[in-house]
Amino acid sequence: MKLCYRGVSYEHEPHPVEFSEGDVIGRYRGCPLRAHMARSNEFLEHLSAMLTYRGRTYQH
Secondary structure (H helix, E strand, C coil): CEEEECCEEEECCCCCCCEEEEEEEEEECCEEEEEEEECCCHHHHHHCCEEEECCEEEEC
16 A cells, blocks of 8 residues: 655555454444454564654653
8 A cells, every 4th residue: 555644655564363253252232242362473573663763762
């Protein structure tokens, strides 16, 4: 997907994430509410990437 922010164009390729349904954790308006868990750690590793903001590097 091609995006543009403040005149700078870049490509964004979203990472597909597969979820598995967990146990029922409650009810909402009479319907069961289930917990969803990511199947792989690849998604979590992507979130903990090193980022840079105004020249300073930090980890999310």
